[in-house]
Amino acid sequence: MNNFVKRTLSGIGFAAVMLAAFLTNKYIFGAVMLFCLVVMMWEFLQMTCGKNYRYSQILSILSGATLFILTYLYKGFNFPGRLVILAFVPMFILMINSLYLKDKSRFGTFANLYASLIYIAVPWSLLNFAVFNAEGEFNGILLLSFFVIIWGSDVGAYLFGMSLGQRYGKKLFPSISPKKSWIGFWGGMLTAIGVSIALYYTGLFPLRGESEFYSIVHCVAIAILIDIAGVYGDLIESQWKRHYNVKDSGSLIPGHGGLLDRFDSALIAIPVAIIYLIAIDSLFC
Secondary structure (H helix, E strand, C coil), rough: CHHHHHHHHHHHHHHHHHHHHHHHHHHHHEEEEEEEEHHHHHHHHHHCCCCCCCHHHHHHHHHHHHHHHHHHHHHHHHHHHHHHHHHHHHHHHHHHHHHHHHCHHHHHHHHHHHHHHHHHHHHHCCCCHHEEEECEEECCHHHHHHHHHHHHHHHHHHHHHHHHHHCCCCCCCCCEEEEEEEEHHHHHHHHHHHHHHHHCCCCCCCCHHHHHHHHHHHHHHHHHHHHHHHHHHHCCCCCCCCHHHCCCCCCCCCCCCCCHHCCHHHCCHHHHHHHHHHHHCCCCC
């Protein structure tokens, strides 16, 4: 099987799983998102810590998974919000464990265990605020729309960057990602705006303002925020990979790398979009 066929089949399979998570029910959503979280944290810790601190790596992943599960139960099943603090129990154990490091010179490596929580677990847990309303009813359309905008931005940035950016454009962050150009960045933003407006007019973007004009303004604003935050998310992961001399975070998706490679933009972009919607009081919960 050649690489193109492998990439195509694995891409279709990945898309099918994600659609099932967003469009079926909250149980499938919870299971798929929890699996993604655990895998992304594992990939990150393998990249940054390797075989060191296996016990502490498990504690870090357990803490992240607990945070997601409790947030999921709080939003989807009216679980008491104050009990979300239980997620910090394994985190406190992890902190105490750091005191017993024999080689203090490697504390920087150990600190990546905390980084995995801030970088992956916290923003991923916020996804629950985009799919549940105040009564715990599940609707994954809004979150799916966010991902479609992110993927549209990626495609637009790639097409503009490859066709024009490599020849005419200045590089965006050459020290971190030499192939990214400003032309690709602006192309991605235009594509994101177009996708956002198209989703609104097809009824797939459940966002409504005081009038159609304000709804379009919100769509454009969200698209711009998602594009900018998504670029930063991509660059942040690229910086980690460049520092540790790693091409892909993993190999779970043949031809595409790991899950962290697929969701690096979303880890920054979607929380920013959710915060924006909460700020304008348009989130449907």
